[in-house]
Amino acid sequence: GAVVSQHPSRVICKSGTSVKIECRSLDFQATTMFWYRQFPKQSLMLMATSNEGSKATYEQGVEKDKFLINHASLTLSTLTVTSAHPEDSSFYICSAPGLALKTQYFGPGTRLLVL
Amino acid sequence: GNSVTQMEGPVTLSEEAFLTINCTYTATGYPSLFWYVQYPGEGLQLLLKATKADDKGSNKGFEATYRKETTSFHLEKGSVQVSDSAVYFCALSLIAGGTSYGKLTFGQGTILTVHP
Numbered sequence: 001g002a003v004v005s006q007h008p009s010r011v012i013c014k015s016g017t018s019v020k021i022e023c024r025s026l027d028f029q030a031t032t033m034f035w036y037r038q039f040p041k042q043s044l045m046l047m048a049t050s051n052e053g054s055k056a057t058y059e060q061g062v063e064k065d066k067f068l069i070n071h072a073s074l075t076l077s078t079l080t081v082t083s084a085h086p087e088d089s090s091f092y093i094c095s096a097p098g099l100a101l102k103t104q105y106f107g108p109g110t111r112l113l114v115l
Numbered sequence: 116g117n118s119v120t121q122m123e124g125p126v127t128l129s130e131e132a133f134l135t136i137n138c139t140y141t142a143t144g145y146p147s148l149f150w151y152v153q154y155p156g157e158g159l160q161l162l163l164k165a166t167k168a169d170d171k172g173s174n175k176g177f178e179a180t181y182r183k184e185t186t187s188f189h190l191e192k193g194s195v196q197v198s199d200s201a202v203y204f205c206a207l208s209l210i211a212g213g214t215s216y217g218k219l220t221f222g223q224g225t226i227l228t229v230h231p
Contacts, residue, residue, distance in 0.1 A: 042223050043204070043223040046220075106159035108158045
């Protein structure tokens with residue numbers, strides 16, 4: 001079946017640095033991908049919709065200059081957390097719709113820890 | 116706004132026990148309802164779904180019925196197995212165009228552990 005991968009699976013960085021997270025659809029094309037954030041013991045919150053060939057659409061309250069999204073190709077979307085701070089530590093998950101948009105395929109997530 | 120509330124976990128059961136994970140929702144409009152499962156080290160996978168009131172979604176022995184009158188979508192399984200140990204997420208989506216299946220509102224997840 002369809003697979004979505006994320007890289008890295010976990011990352012530790014110093015405060016003030018930027019971190020890039022990749023989301024790839026491995027055997028299908030995705031003109032749209034979605035980025036979610038999950039805090040411990042809380043639900044996944046949609047951050048933004050990544051659109052191939054155009055700007056990402058951000059959910060209310062999400063800083064677009066903080067969380068840069070680039071949908072470079074039909075199989076790759078990247079999320080860059082700029083000038084990361086400890087409060088950005090979280091679990092980031094991407095997803096991509098399958099054919100006919102009937103379901104979503106999720107990546108395994110990336111654990112970010114900012115020291 | 117839209118929201119999903121799941122029963123808090125973790126839930127620990129013995130093999131062959133009956134499972135219920137409660138899920139209730141609030142939504143503007145007529146949502147589709149989903150249960151996703153996340154096995155250790157893997158991404159979320161769709162377990163089952165229901166798109167209108169009184170629909171019953173079922174898969175792998177799990178089932179859930181879309182109850183509009185109680186705004187609920189409780190997950191049940193008659194006899195759990197050790198391999199069912201995972202995190203279960205209830206979610207909703209409002210149909211509003213082709214990409215609506217991406218805009219999911221999730222519950223907080225329930226950790227299920229099944230012992231032999």
